[in-house]
Amino acid sequence: MSAATKAIEAGQIWTFPGGIHPPERKELSNQTPIAPLALAQEYYLPLKQHSGAPGELLVQVGDQVKAGQALTQVGANNGLPVHAPTSGTITAIGPGIIAHPSGLADTVITITADGNDEHIALEPLADYTQISRADLLERIKNAGIAGLGGAGFPTAQKLALQRPLDYLIINGVECEPYISADDRLMREHAQTIIDGTEILLHIAGCEKALIAIEANKPEAIAAFEALLDKHPQLALRVVPVKYPSGGEKQLIQLLTGRQVPSRGLPIDVGLVMQNVGTAFAVAQAVLQGKPLIERVVTVTGENVEKPGNYWVRLGTPVAYLLEQCGFKPEPDQRVIMGGPMMGFTLAELAVPVVKITNCILVPSSQELAPAQDEMACIRCGACADVCPAQLLPQQLQWLAKAKDYDGLDQQNLFDCIECGACAYVCPSEIPLVHYYRKAKAEIRNIAREKAKAEVARERFEARQERLEREKQERLERHRKAAEARKKAQAEAVAQGGDNPQDAVQAAIARAKARKAAQAAAAQQENKEGDDA
Amino acid sequence: MTVLTALIVFGVLALIFGLILGFAAVRFRVESDPIVDQIDAILPQTQCGQCGYPGCRPYAEAIANGDEINKCPPGGQSTINALADLMGVEAKPLDSAHGEEDVKKVAVIREDECIGCTKCIQACPVDAILGAAKQMHTVIAHECTGCDLCVEPCPVDCIDMVPVPVRPDNWQWDLQQIPVRVVESSN
Ligand code: SF4
């Protein structure tokens, strides 16, 4: 065992550069157990709730569905299915607003609940170790599980990467202020999370898992400590409180001292990371056959009367969720999906809760001041001090404003995890992350256009070739026809018959003679006219 | 005598090095991108002919032969700037005689009105239209470059150029576009 591995085994905690300590405000929502939410009347299920292609539709308007029934399947595009959250009728399939900062519409299935909440029959699995790895991955994919921590990457896809692994890291850090969904889940369902972790280890063919929890969650830590004696493959790591220690690359640095290369993946350094919520969902899917139809959502902020954590069925409109929690909107109320650092403001409250929704934040204007006007950068350097990715935020900002995409690339814009630490400390209130997101979107767009132009070039050239080929073929055909004609002529002459060519010549001569006669006659007439 | 020896030695050396260099130049020649390819790589490949040439490649050849770099409306200013960089000349504004920069569009055939005359297929520079004589025609949207060339030949005017729709995955984070939501206070 190398010295580095020994240090990891011994439980050493490294550090990562930068980071901030914003007010945590988790006590607002983490005091009460996760509560069930009364069923809504209507559910809106976007086909795409994860990063990747949507699944293929399995249902039609008018169909009756039961809770847990698949509405889409993996299909040709390797999409991720979504499932009916409750029993009812499909009343619409079409464009609807989705949980996306753009506030744009995408395909959404609307289910009108019948109130009976009938579930499909589940297929529990007695011993998953008897099942092949591929079948387990299939089960996880068909249950519609995507990373529940926020990025929404399909879990089965992440696990399918065949590469030697040193550790599986289970991320229970939850460093973003206000959010306590993972905290409560860990306190109340530590055993299921551990079961899920062991399944993940089994699938990944990995020996050891590290469960990381931030030091500000003593109850969750205690819940795991009590259980881990029986699970030698699992080890607990308590990381110090700092934002964003839950970022994938940052947590890897904290637990192993390893640095994920720029634009690389954790698997490049022999690690894979899953969120605690994902581990819970995996346990449910594999052991009980339960698809992903609900998740824990933190509803918090000073403008709700009953902040806390709720089991929310996917597809529940945010408006309904807030109504159940005693929503007291103030004028110009902002409703944020996600936390205050990385979330986005909702354009519309009809937006549904989806797989990646971990928090709905309804702050009062004292609590979270609305965005101020941007001032000029004073080059204080505060942003560079706190950037966990060791970037130069003020440089990036200038380059983004100047649309200098090569420069942005040199400054590793794509290593920015959009944590918002730089914007948080910026005294000039520059919405730095917004500029980065915009620049990233533009760069992606340019890449897409380039790829399209490449295809167009190929198609244009293929067409030119086709036209050229067709022209050659046409010429060739004409040549052949002419030859055949000549040959036929020669044969006819040889046989002593009339040369068809002679007939043509004779006709031309006749026509010429007639024309000449006509012209002469006309001249004659003209002359006579002049004389008169 | 010594002078002669020196001359001979250096002469022979020069010959040897010359041969080595000559051989290296042939053997290790770097195939550089011909300038036309580099220009063509910058042009947007819309193949619309607004520049006055029958496609981007012909225009690339014309630029290599000294034509102006500001004749491509689909490429717009960013293409002109890139061309100016490549050719080492001053960037200038788009020559409006050739058209204006516009949002990206795709062609859509109103299929129930199409009479299947195949005229649009012949006009499409990238073979992005599918159909056969007397059959309904359709545009392969993701292959369409938005060149506008199929609109004119259609005898029944059933081809529309529509702006490429904004979807969540090609959205440009234009947050200003979201109307600010005003929630009435309930008390
Ligand atoms: S948002 Fe990006 S640039 Fe700003 S601190 Fe975080 S990682 Fe660094």
Ligand code: SF4
């Ligand atoms: S923190 Fe703000 S003002 Fe200071 S250098 Fe960074 S961008 Fe400029």
Ligand code: SF4
């Ligand atoms: S004007 Fe049209 S054909 Fe000419 S270079 Fe630009 S895109 Fe190509």
Ligand code: SF4
């Ligand atoms: S030119 Fe118009 S009518 Fe003719 S095939 Fe094309 S779309 Fe149809």
